Amino acid sequence: MRQLIARHDDFFIVALKDKAYLVFEGKGKKSIIEFLTPPSSQEETQQAVVIENTKTSSSDDVNADANAKAEVKVKVAKVKNPPSSSDEELKEISAVAIIGGDDKNNTILRCAVARNNKTLSIYNVTTEDIELASVSTKTASIVYRTPKRVSCFAFSDLPMDDGSSSNTKSTLLISGDVAGDSYAYNLLRKGQRLLLGHTASMLTDIAIVDRDDIASFSRRRLLLTADRDEKIRISQFPDSYILEGFLLGHTAYVTAFTTIPSSYLAVSCGGDMTLRLWNIDDKSEICNLSTCDNNKNEIPTAITVSGCGQIIAVIFDECKRLSIYKISHKEINDQNSNNNTSPSLTLLGSVDCPSQPLSLIFHGKEAESNNNDNNGSVLTVLMGDPNYVGTYNIQDEHDDDNTVVSAISESSSSMQELLDVALKEEISMPKTILEKRNGDPILHKQNETRGPAGDDAPWNRVERIEIAKGHQKRSNAKKAEKKWKKRRTEAEAKVDTNSTVIE
Amino acid sequence: MPQKKFYRQRAHCNPLSHNDAFEYPLRHDLMDWTAEHYPAWKESSEASRPTVLDIGCGFGGLTVALSKALPNETILGMEIRAKVTEFVRLRILALRKDVPGSYQNASVMRTNSMKFLPNYFPKGSLEKLFFCFPDPHFKRKNHPRRIVSYRLLSEYAYFLKPGGKLYAITDVKDLHEWHVKECDSHPMFDRITDKKELADDPCISAMITETEEGKKVARNGGDKHYAVYRRVPTYH
Numbered sequence: 169m170r171q172l173i174a175r176h177d178d179f180f181i182v183a184l185k186d187k188a189y190l191v192f193e194g195k196g197k198k199s200i201i202e203f204l205t206p207p208s209s210q211e212e213t214q215q216a217v218v219i220e221n222t223k224t225s226s227s228d229d230v231n232a233d234a235n236a237k238a239e240v241k242v243k244v245a246k247v248k249n250p251p252s253s254s255d256e257e258l259k260e261i262s263a264v265a266i267i268g269g270d271d272k273n274n275t276i277l278r279c280a281v282a283r284n285n286k287t288l289s290i291y292n293v294t295t296e297d298i299e300l301a302s303v304s305t306k307t308a309s310i311v312y313r314t315p316k317r318v319s320c321f322a323f324s325d326l327p328m329d330d331g332s333s334s335n336t337k338s339t340l341l342i343s344g345d346v347a348g349d350s351y352a353y354n355l356l357r358k359g360q361r362l363l364l365g366h367t368a369s370m371l372t373d374i375a376i377v378d379r380d381d382i383a384s385f386s387r388r389r390l391l392l393t394a395d396r397d398e399k400i401r402i403s404q405f406p407d408s409y410i411l412e413g414f415l416l417g418h419t420a421y422v423t424a425f426t427t428i429p430s431s432y433l434a435v436s437c438g439g440d441m442t443l444r445l446w447n448i449d450d451k452s453e454i455c456n457l458s459t460c461d462n463n464k465n466e467i468p469t470a471i472t473v474s475g476c477g478q479i480i481a482v483i484f485d486e487c488k489r490l491s492i493y494k495i496s497h498k499e500i501n502d503q504n505s506n507n508n509t510s511p512s513l514t515l516l517g518s519v520d521c522p523s524q525p526l527s528l529i530f531h532g533k534e535a536e537s538n539n540n541d542n543n544g545s546v547l548t549v550l551m552g553d554p555n556y557v558g559t560y561n562i563q564d565e566h567d568d569d570n571t572v573v574s575a576i577s578e579s580s581s582s583m584q585e586l587l588d589v590a591l592k593e594e595i596s597m598p599k600t601i602l603e604k605r606n607g608d609p610i611l612h613k614q615n616e617t618r619g620p621a622g623d624d625a626p627w628n629r630v631e632r633i634e635i636a637k638g639h640q641k642r643s644n645a646k647k648a649e650k651k652w653k654k655r656r657t658e659a660e661a662k663v664d665t666n667s668t669v670i671e
Numbered sequence: 672m673p674q675k676k677f678y679r680q681r682a683h684c685n686p687l688s689h690n691d692a693f694e695y696p697l698r699h700d701l702m703d704w705t706a707e708h709y710p711a712w713k714e715s716s717e718a719s720r721p722t723v724l725d726i727g728c729g730f731g732g733l734t735v736a737l738s739k740a741l742p743n744e745t746i747l748g749m750e751i752r753a754k755v756t757e758f759v760r761l762r763i764l765a766l767r768k769d770v771p772g773s774y775q776n777a778s779v780m781r782t783n784s785m786k787f788l789p790n791y792f793p794k795g796s797l798e799k800l801f802f803c804f805p806d807p808h809f810k811r812k813n814h815p816r817r818i819v820s821y822r823l824l825s826e827y828a829y830f831l832k833p834g835g836k837l838y839a840i841t842d843v844k845d846l847h848e849w850h851v852k853e854c855d856s857h858p859m860f861d862r863i864t865d866k867k868e869l870a871d872d873p874c875i876s877a878m879i880t881e882t883e884e885g886k887k888v889a890r891n892g893g894d895k896h897y898a899v900y901r902r903v904p905t906y907h
Contacts, residue, residue: 408903409857411829
């Protein structure tokens, strides 16, 4: 849910409230590129109005056009979009993603940023951008309008079959949105397609995984989508109308999940405050572990897995805790031919972050650290202000529990540049990843008074049926009486006429 | 036999709401069909699992008719409105008592089939799916609430056996055209146009004449449009 930091090799894309930055170490010195927000139509009108006021006699053709457009647009804006929430909130970033590009046009990275105002911007980063010094900015190459707000992303390659050489691939961006739909967006030219939809159930996380199909000796690509109705759906990709199965087991909304690279495992966390380990091939739950610590019950909001596939880091909502879990494979000693290892989850340790953690990602295996005896993984956590970012070293083997998670000082990491920019601009980070209403996450399902059709359901209560029967009896009796009276009067009338005739 | 007039409920319901407290099992293998639904039908819960679904069964006309027409299949009606579900439940109980040995293969459940089908059924377990006179949701913004849509057809294809059939009937021509458009554009469904096959199928005549809504349409002299689709087998 709302991944605000992502990584490809040594490049990080980080979202600070409504600004996105690409952070990397280039040529020995740290560098940072800001991804500019695409101008929204409202902004254009406001800017255009300002231009109109200051330059009353504009001889510039472009400005004249802009002013003419602005007049029309201002009227439209006034009627259609009264800004109810602030512009800041609308531009807040809801998800980011990054992937290595192909070498066409020297594109080495493709980045995607989705915002609350339903825009999705794609940035193509080339080698020239990287070689420019220090802080610079970049504008989006394509901006999409998404039908609903995007909540999660995944990138995937798709081999192009348009007659060109078989090795060309087109990269697609797969998004999951708050209406439960998943769309695939083309990165080279504008085009999008609906892949699948979970009806009326917000998608909270999405992933693409390759699995080998032993029966048919083929590699299959699967699309996994997790939603608010406790389901993780597995579909084929790109033929996402073919469902493979469901991972069912969570008892509350799924907040995040991740697949373990090169294995059949996936790990998910949810509003039921558990971590669950799944077998994607069997579509079964292997084990689960409650994330509750003593009597603190916070909802896990994000998971990330290390490059080695064994360490999992989890952060929580409204809690500064960062917990580290390990997937351990225990050998089962039985006489079966296939030696099964039964994976299980164990808690390695926890540490409190200095500010509220919002999103996290592990560095790659080849990340260096200044520590001498380092055989652990490096984790970067995006947090709220005033710390913004924290880096930790996670040790796998530990002598005593305290050394599992140790903080690394900022100055050695490439995040220092980001920290400087954040402090300079005084960005105020969101307090939480989960949207809340009245203190409860909106993902939480309320139970209204309409319960299952039980004995004490109002329509089933015997008294009501008896009362209705009583009403019915009375109205029947009234009708019968009316009919009887009518017949009597008719009969009397007939007798009278008869009597007159006789007389 | 229950009386309909005590169980009237508003016809339109929002199926996308999150705030109806539905009870549903965690997984399909944890559901015991013999406990509440089919106590005297088959031995095990797995054998009692429904194979024919009447989605939006209303007051149960088609469900009980199919129970007679398909005596070897297990029929389940699904309805989202609580009062109406209660009516159908009492109706089936009354029928089971009146005609001993019959109607043991029919039952009804209050659930939202747009969301909770995966909790009840495994892959490829259904023979037939019926959508009789569903809510047309005329306004464009309510089209996502329609029960037959491209997104949901992928799920229905997952639950249907290859070769399983999907039946849709409605009296609203617009909605019928929508059904045909959505199913035709979905790669997992092929329309059955063979007249002989359609004539031989007893479910079609049941679908046309036996539902309460169908009888009302006939009384008012309306037209009924239906379409039958077959679920295409998947080749990897």
